[in-house]
Amino acid sequence: MKMTLKISDNILRNVEKPSRYTGNEWNSVTKSLDKINIRFAFGFPDVYEIGMSHLGSKILYHLLNQREDTWCERVFAPWVDMEEQMRKNQIPLFALESKDPIKSFDFFGFTLQYEMSYTNIINMLDLAGVPLKSSMRTEDDLFVCAGGPCAYNPEPLAEIMDFFLMGEGEEILNEVLDVFKAWKNEGAAREDFLDRISKIEGVYVPGAYQVQYESDGTIKSVLPNKSHYPERIKKRIIKNLEDVFFPDKIIVPYTDIVHDRIMLELFRGCTRGCRFCQAGFIYRPVRERTPEKLLDLARKLQENTGYEEISLTSLSTSDYEGLGDLTENLIKEMEPLKVNLSLPSLRIDSFSLDLMEKAQKVRKSGLTFAPEAGTQRLRDVINKGVTEEDLINSVSIAFNGGWTGVKLYFMMGLPTESFDDIEGIADLGNKVVDAYMRVPKEKRGKGLSVTISTSSFVPKPFTPFQWEAQDTMETLREKQRHLKGMIKNKKITYNWHESQLSLLEAVFSRGDRRLGNLLIKAWEKGCKFDSWGEHFKFDLWMEAFGECGLDPHFYANRKRDFNEVLPWDHIDVGVSKKFLQRECEKAYRGELTSNCRVDCSGCGAASFGSTICTG
Amino acid sequence: MGSHLRSKFTREEEVKYISHLDLMLVFERALRRARIPIAYSGGFNPHPQMVFGLPLSVGVTSESEYADFEFHAEVDPENFKSRLNANLPQGLKILEVRERKAKGNIMASIAIASYDIFVYLGCSYDIIQERLKELLSKTTIVVQKKGKKGVKDLDIRPMIHKLHVLKLSKNEIDEKLNSKFIDLDRIHLNEDNGIYCIRAVLSAGSNANLKPELLMEAIKEGLNFDINTLKIHRTELLVGKGGKVYNPLDPVVLLGE
Ligand code: SF4
Numbered sequence: 028m029k030m031t032l033k034i035s036d037n038i039l040r041n042v043e044k045p046s047r048y049t050g051n052e053w054n055s056v057t058k059s060l061d062k063i064n065i066r067f068a069f070g071f072p073d074v075y076e077i078g079m080s081h082l083g084s085k086i087l088y089h090l091l092n093q094r095e096d097t098w099c100e101r102v103f104a105p106w107v108d109m110e111e112q113m114r115k116n117q118i119p120l121f122a123l124e125s126k127d128p129i130k131s132f133d134f135f136g137f138t139l140q141y142e143m144s145y146t147n148i149i150n151m152l153d154l155a156g157v158p159l160k161s162s163m164r165t166e167d168d169l170f171v172c173a174g175g176p177c178a179y180n181p182e183p184l185a186e187i188m189d190f191f192l193m194g195e196g197e198e199i200l201n202e203v204l205d206v207f208k209a210w211k212n213e214g215a216a217r218e219d220f221l222d223r224i225s226k227i228e229g230v231y232v233p234g235a236y237q238v239q240y241e242s243d244g245t246i247k248s249v250l251p252n253k254s255h256y257p258e259r260i261k262k263r264i265i266k267n268l269e270d271v272f273f274p275d276k277i278i279v280p281y282t283d284i285v286h287d288r289i290m291l292e293l294f295r296g297c298t299r300g301c302r303f304c305q306a307g308f309i310y311r312p313v314r315e316r317t318p319e320k321l322l323d324l325a326r327k328l329q330e331n332t333g334y335e336e337i338s339l340t341s342l343s344t345s346d347y348e349g350l351g352d353l354t355e356n357l358i359k360e361m362e363p364l365k366v367n368l369s370l371p372s373l374r375i376d377s378f379s380l381d382l383m384e385k386a387q388k389v390r391k392s393g394l395t396f397a398p399e400a401g402t403q404r405l406r407d408v409i410n411k412g413v414t415e416e417d418l419i420n421s422v423s424i425a426f427n428g429g430w431t432g433v434k435l436y437f438m439m440g441l442p443t444e445s446f447d448d449i450e451g452i453a454d455l456g457n458k459v460v461d462a463y464m465r466v467p468k469e470k471r472g473k474g475l476s477v478t479i480s481t482s483s484f485v486p487k488p489f490t491p492f493q494w495e496a497q498d499t500m501e502t503l504r505e506k507q508r509h510l511k512g513m514i515k516n517k518k519i520t521y522n523w524h525e526s527q528l529s530l531l532e533a534v535f536s537r538g539d540r541r542l543g544n545l546l547i548k549a550w551e552k553g554c555k556f557d558s559w560g561e562h563f564k565f566d567l568w569m570e571a572f573g574e575c576g577l578d579p580h581f582y583a584n585r586k587r588d589f590n591e592v593l594p595w596d597h598i599d600v601g602v603s604k605k606f607l608q609r610e611c612e613k614a615y616r617g618e619l620t621s622n623c624r625v626d627c628s629g630c631g632a633a634s635f636g637s638t639i640c641t642g
Numbered sequence: 643m644g645s646h647l648r649s650k651f652t653r654e655e656e657v658k659y660i661s662h663l664d665l666m667l668v669f670e671r672a673l674r675r676a677r678i679p680i681a682y683s684g685g686f687n688p689h690p691q692m693v694f695g696l697p698l699s700v701g702v703t704s705e706s707e708y709a710d711f712e713f714h715a716e717v718d719p720e721n722f723k724s725r726l727n728a729n730l731p732q733g734l735k736i737l738e739v740r741e742r743k744a745k746g747n748i749m750a751s752i753a754i755a756s757y758d759i760f761v762y763l764g765c766s767y768d769i770i771q772e773r774l775k776e777l778l779s780k781t782t783i784v785v786q787k788k789g790k791k792g793v794k795d796l797d798i799r800p801m802i803h804k805l806h807v808l809k810l811s812k813n814e815i816d817e818k819l820n821s822k823f824i825d826l827d828r829i830h831l832n833e834d835n836g837i838y839c840i841r842a843v844l845s846a847g848s849n850a851n852l853k854p855e856l857l858m859e860a861i862k863e864g865l866n867f868d869i870n871t872l873k874i875h876r877t878e879l880l881v882g883k884g885g886k887v888y889n890p891l892d893p894v895v896l897l898g899e
Contacts, residue, residue: 033822033823033825034822034823035823035824035825036701036821036823036824036825036872036873037825039659039701039823040701045659045700045701046659046660046664049656049659051656051657051731051732051733052731053668053671053672053731126822279671281657281659281660281664281668282660282661282664283664329674330675331675332671332675333670333671333672333673333674333675333729334671334674335670335671335674364674365674365682365688365690366674
């Protein structure tokens with residue numbers, strides 16, 4: 028039976044960007060069906076341009092396709108115009124490479140990069156004709172799984188997913204597929220497969236766990252139904268980043284995607300320990316690649332893609348010790364090929380400015396800084412090791428070097444924040460303008476523009492602030508209004524994020540498995556692409572909460588007790604709850620915690636045996 | 643060997659949904675993969691020195707596209723062809739490469755383009771043939787053209803040089819319309835309707851340019867039958883020189899003899 032679908036001109040002519048759905052890009056992988064045993068659909072629950080920009084997905088796509096027995100294909104969320112065409116023409120969700128219906132695959136794996144993509148997962152399952160809940164799937168259905176940063180609190184999707192993969196996927200995915208192959212050959216029962224993979228460290232089969240609640244709605248316990256399931260699921264990490272698989276070719280898309288370039292991953296993890304930042308805790312400990320390895324990868328990727336730009340990506344790239352050498356060597360090799368280097372999120376000092384100038388020949392307009400909070404007091408609370416002096420020094424260097432645009436990012440609603448801290452944001456903005464004015468006219472560029480952006484703080488699992496209440500929407504709006512009133516200088520523009528979306532993010536980031544029904548309810552009402560302003564329907568969400576008998580404020584705006592059982596307590600990311608509590612208490616005392624490179628603060632991640640922790 | 647080459651290439655079904663801008667990027671990256679010493683413009687934002695003939699609309703295929711390339715070293719045409727072909731995605735293929743000595747790049751000199759327009763019609767061959775004849779017998783054919791400054795009237799008659807309709811055999815249909823994007827199963831053929839090929843030779847380029855899509859609108863106007871464009875395929879591009887038209891690879895054009 029030929030299953031391949033006709034995604035015909037009639038359909039493609041009626042959508043805005045047909046090349047999102049046609050595939051066939053350079054380095055995309057096609058395989059012959061009679062030579063493989065496993066079909067894996069790799070789902071990114073957003074549009075092509077966003078999904079194709081994600082480094083982790085690129086790595087896993089090529090990793091899976093290295094297996095001779097497996098064909099991994101991509102699936103993105105069809106944009107609303109395409110979805111309309113698909114539903115009208117009865118075209119089920121299909122894989123980009125083969126155009127085969129997803130239903131005929133063995134796995135449908137999603138990467139969870141942000142909570143507000145969850146309704147797209149529901150929509151994609153529905154378009155694929157796959158039962159939405161794990162409990163509704165039968166022997167005829169494929170397995171639905173997920174991984175990625177949001178999977179560390181898997182509970183909101185616990186009823187949707189058959190299993191989760193915790194941590195970095197390079198090894199665990201292969202182990203799961205090996206088990207699958209044996210299981211498929213034996214023709215054993217569906218449940219048997221889940222039983223078998225539950226023995227792999229890092230695999231979480233949520234259907235095998237029972238959640239008990241207290242009368243006040245908090246959790247009493249989360250325990251496995253069966254004795255052989257682990258009580259706690261420990262994340263996986265790749266200990267040796269130097270030797271782990273990294274693709275030497277990546278897909279080169281035809282249409283402009285968000286990050287259309289080679290991305291070189293210098294290291295994983297971050298040593299700084301900013302207390303609001305989930306990435307700083309869940310990716311511990313830090314592991315690096317050597318400059319030699321990176322140069323070699325860059326060379327191969329460049330040869331195989333022809334890309335005109337290489338970017339260095341890591342959580343805080345400035346922390347990479349060999350950065351100077353690496354960039355110098357990269358520039359030396361890439362310049363003659365007309366390949367640019369881009370350096371994101373650098374801490375600004377004269378060294379990095381010099382580097383940036385060499386690398387990019389950038390237009391001297393935009394530099395970004397993230398002080399995150401307006402006063403030193405609050406920056407100490409969040410352990411953001413940046414002082415006002417640092418910032419003013421950095422911008423002064425930049426203004427002296429001809430830069431004229433500065434973007435300042437802040438978070439609003441951080442624990443202990445008062446109106447003094449809000450006013451501090453405006454003050455900092457003014458001081459940046461002053462720093463520009465102090466530069467002699469003939470030295471500075473023309474047309475200063477300072478942009479202040481505030482986002483609303485969302486407390487995240489596995490951070491020292493995981494017990495905190497999010498400010499209510501009313502409070503956040505009041506703070507935004509106050510700041511707006513404080514900013515009088517015409518050179519300063521103020522942008523802020525809508526707090527409605529932040530409320531939902533706060534609900535889902537710390538939600539429990541009762542949210543599964545809410546998700547389906549909201550989707551039934553028409554919620555999808557929630558992170559796309561024009562499609563975000565807050566009122567429908569609120570209706571869905573009401574109908575499901577759930578209170579968003581219980582999840583978002585409630586301060587938890589240190590003793591409360593949190594929905595993700597049975598997941599072990601290596602960082603201990605005791606450590607997080609200690610960090611939270613230090614935050615309230617305004618005490619700083621040092622960088623892992625300077626001093627180990629005993630977070631627990633040393634158990635993974637990485638050199639940074641063990642010296 | 644030469645530092646200026648002109649190449650003829652195809653653009654098939656697989657890549658027909660790429661915009662003209664994106665197509666240039668596809669070539670730029672393929673050239674870089676192939677390590678071909680393409681020349682770059684100077685300045686802040688260096689661009690590879692390549693010029694394409696007449697941009698194709700999104701969704702249109704072609705067996706006759708042209709591009710000029712300039713290098714910072716001497717390049718052998720055959721070597722260029724094989725190296726670039728090894729690095730182009732499915733659907734793009736260099737057919738022929740010649741050295742170019744004369745001035746005048748391909749874009750500036752395009753004059754004529756020919757198209758095969760495959761249509762599915764709710765009427766018989768005789769009727770469509772009749773209607774096309776009628777259309778051609780007019781001295782003016784005014785259509786509304788949407789431009790940047792709004793809609794304006796345009797007489798397209800002087801830009802139509804040839805226009806006729808061909809019947810297609812079952813084999814020809816299978817061969818020419820065998821695309822993963824065309825759903826022939828949905829079409830029911832019988833005596834009084836069918837798939838035909840409208841062959842059109844039209845003005846093209848910077849002086850006068852008639853897109854096949856606009857021509858089809860004009861034809862639609864004069865028919866009271868359904869007409870569905872299944873596929874538009876460019877078969878030829880010609881350049882003008884001293885009042886005559888030539889193949890872009892003609893020595894007269896390339897060497898200025
Ligand atoms: S164990 Fe120490 S060095 Fe290792 S990640 Fe934790 S705090 Fe940093």
